[in-house]
Structure formats: C-alpha cells, structure tokens
Amino acid sequence: MCTAATYKTKDFYMGRTLDYEFSYGEQITITPRNYEFDFRFAGKIKSHYALIGMAFVAGGYPLYYDAVNEKGLGMAGLNFVGNAAYEEALPEDETEVSQVAQFEFIPWILTQCATVAEAREKLAAMRLTGTAFSEQLPTAQLHWIIADKDSCIVVESMKDGLHVYDNPVGVLTNNPPFPSQMFALNNYAGVSRKQPESTFAGVLQLDAYSRGMGGMGIPGDLSSQSRFVKVAFTKLNSISGEEEDESVSQFFHILGSVDQQRGCCEVTEGKYEITIYTSCCNTAKGIYYYTTYDNHQITAVDMHAENLDSDQLICYPLLSKGEVRWQNK
Numbered sequence: 001m002c003t004a005a006t007y008k009t010k011d012f013y014m015g016r017t018l019d020y021e022f023s024y025g026e027q028i029t030i031t032p033r034n035y036e037f038d039f040r041f042a043g044k045i046k047s048h049y050a051l052i053g054m055a056f057v058a059g060g061y062p063l064y065y066d067a068v069n070e071k072g073l074g075m076a077g078l079n080f081v082g083n084a085a086y087e088e089a090l091p092e093d094e095t096e097v098s099q100v101a102q103f104e105f106i107p108w109i110l111t112q113c114a115t116v117a118e119a120r121e122k123l124a125a126m127r128l129t130g131t132a133f134s135e136q137l138p139t140a141q142l143h144w145i146i147a148d149k150d151s152c153i154v155v156e157s158m159k160d161g162l163h164v165y166d167n168p169v170g171v172l173t174n175n176p177p178f179p180s181q182m183f184a185l186n187n188y189a190g191v192s193r194k195q196p197e198s199t200f201a202g203v204l205q206l207d208a209y210s211r212g213m214g215g216m217g218i219p220g221d222l223s224s225q226s227r228f229v230k231v232a233f234t235k236l237n238s239i240s241g242e243e244e245d246e247s248v249s250q251f252f253h254i255l256g257s258v259d260q261q262r263g264c265c266e267v268t269e270g271k272y273e274i275t276i277y278t279s280c281c282n283t284a285k286g287i288y289y290y291t292t293y294d295n296h297q298i299t300a301v302d303m304h305a306e307n308l309d310s311d312q313l314i315c316y317p318l319l320s321k322g323e324v325r326w327q328n329k
C-alpha cells in the first residue's frame with residue numbers, strides 16, 4: 001500500500017509513502033535538463049525540464065516512482081493492482097497520438113509540462129502502453145496523482161480507457177478506483193475536528209468524555225480505502241505555520257497518520273509490508289525531503305545545489321540508518 005498527499009502553505013508540497021515488502025534499491029535521483037530521454041515510441045528528448053524524485057536507476061535509465069520538475073509540477077505512481085489495464089502498442093503508422101510506455105509516464109509528463117493544465121493536454125493526446133522496461137522489470141500496475149500548486153488530478157488507465165479525474169482532496173492510495181474512494185468519504189460526513197454534540201436520541205444526554213471524539217468512526221486499519229479516509233481527514237484538517245520547517249514537519253505528520261509498522265500487514269508467509277520511505281517535496285524550491293523506516297531524521301536533497309544543465313543523472317543513496325541524539329552522554 002502506498003499513500004500520496006499534497007499540502008499547501010506558503011509553498012506547495014507533495015509526497016508519498018512507499019509501502020512494500022522489499023526495496024528495488026531506489027535512490028534520490030536528479031535528472032538534469034540535458035540528460036537524453038530516448039522514449040520507446042516517441043523518440044528522443046534532448047533538452048527538457050529538470051526533475052528530482054525517487055527512482056530505481058536501471059542501465060542508466062531513471063525509473064521514477066515519484067518526482068517533481070523545476071516548474072513545480074509533481075507526479076507519483078501508486079499500485080493499482082487488478083484495475084490497471086494498458087493499451088497494446090500499435091505500429092507507428094496506425095496511431096496519430098504519442099504512445100508512452102507505463103514506465104516512462106512520469107518523465108514523459110514532467111520533462112515537458114509545467115502545470116496540470118499542460119499535463120491534461122498531453123494526456124488527451126497519448127496512449128499509455130503496457131510495454132515492459134525489460135524482462136526482469138515487467139509492467140507495474142499503477143495509477144498516478146499529478147499536482148501543481150493550483151490543482152490536482154488522478155490518472156487511471158483501465159479496461160475502458162484512460163480516465164482523468166479532478167482530485168479535490170489531494171490524496172491518493174491504491175484500490176478501489178478513485179471515484180469509489182471519493183464516494184466512500186460520504187460515509188464520514190459526520191466526523192469532525194470538534195467535540196460531538198449529543199444527538200444520539202433526545203432522551204439520552206451522552207458525554208464527550210475524551211478529546212478527539214469528533215473523529216470517532218474514522219478507520220484505523222491499513223486497507224487502502226481506510227488510509228484514504230484517514231489521510232484525507234488529517235490533511236484537510238491540518239494546521240501548521242507557513243515556514244519551511246513547520247510545513248515540512250506537518251507534512252510528515254500527515255503521512256505519518258497512515259504509516260505502516262512491520263508486523264501489522266502480512267503479505268505472504270513471514271513477509272510484511274512496511275513504509276520503506278516517506279517523501280515530501282517542496283515543489284517550488286525543488287527540495288526532496290525524506291525519512292526511511294529506520295531513519296526518522298528528515299534528510300534533504302536540493303536539486304538547485306546541482307548543475308542542472310548537465311547531461312548525467314545525479315543519484316543520492318537513501319540514508320537508511322537511524323541515529324539517536326543523546327542528551328546526557
């Protein structure tokens with residue numbers, strides 16, 4: 001399971017949890033403006049917007065899980081198993097629109113689009129194909145959240161075509177499809193950050209005997225529908241200062257509300273899904289903040305500290321060892 005969220009204070013933030021039972025060896029990866037992308041069907045793009053995000057680099061190619069570009073547009077792919085269905089690739093002369101393999105979808109959008117509006121235009125003129133990166137790395141079944149400071153959409157490629165939905169809550173988890181996730185929020189119309197009034201029945205005066213009772217009923221399990229509700233409630237009621245430290249700290253608290261602890265979700269005998277990493281990107285400043293399962297210290301990589309006119313990928317391995325800061329020895 002994974003969860004993605006957006007958050008706005010003075011700047012706009014976007015990030016995700018990557019929940020899984022193993023890691024591919026992903027790294028924080030900056031793709032500078034002159035790294036040449038050789039798209040499977042659409043040809044080469046030699047010069048483009050620079051990107052920063054989390055990627056598994058295979059044979060020199062950045063397979064992005066989530067990223068933002070230097071214009072402030074962000075995108076993340078989350079599992080959509082059983083629902084994702086992609087197009088078959090057609091011979092070039094049989095299609096007038098661009099064909100994009102699912103593994104190159106994030107670079108396809110983020111190298112060329114500065115806003116969600118521009119991304120929508122690209123989406124209207126493309127076919128997303130199920131082409132695998134390689135035999136060893138088969139097609140991933142995903143759906144995507146795309147956001148800038150003004151709007152947010154979800155893209156779901158299913159048997160009945162490519163769907164693009166407005167995402168007014170700015171969160172995404174996994175199954176079921178996004179419209180069902182949104183519909184389920186109706187079940188929680190009565191929850192509140194405020195203490196409840198006693199409305200059970202006129203003859204009973206019930207007592208709000210604990211703080212936080214306005215949120216009673218919000219699910220706490222790790223299923224994707226439940227995480228959608230929980231993180232939507234947390235994000236939409238979130239209050240923080242506007243400054244960078246306050247915003248980033250609050251963002252990690254928002255995604256912390258759906259953190260996965262080892263042992264609570266068994267996926268196969270003896271294998272457990274955990275939150276491998278949590279990211280938070282300041283999309284205006286191009287700073288990628290992250291924590292890992294064992295390293296709760298927020299670590300950051302700033303794309304603007306690098307030569308963005310280069311043609312070589314820049315990778316930083318995840319710092320995954322936590323440290324205790326002793327105060328008395």
Ligand SMILES: C[C@H](CCC(=O)NCCS(=O)(=O)O)[C@H]1CC[C@H]2[C@@H]3[C@H](O)C[C@@H]4C[C@H](O)CC[C@]4(C)[C@H]3C[C@H](O)[C@]12C
Nearest residue numbers: 001002019056063064065078079103137138139140174
């Ligand atoms: C497993 C990851 C999604 C995590 C997630 O959503 N977990 C929820 C599990 S579930 O709903 O409960 O089943 C996804 C997110 C991005 C994916 C990777 C990216 O799409 C980049 C490449 C794409 C290649 O086709 C496959 C390898 C890969 C390197 C993908 C491996 C894997 O599918 C990743 C890492």
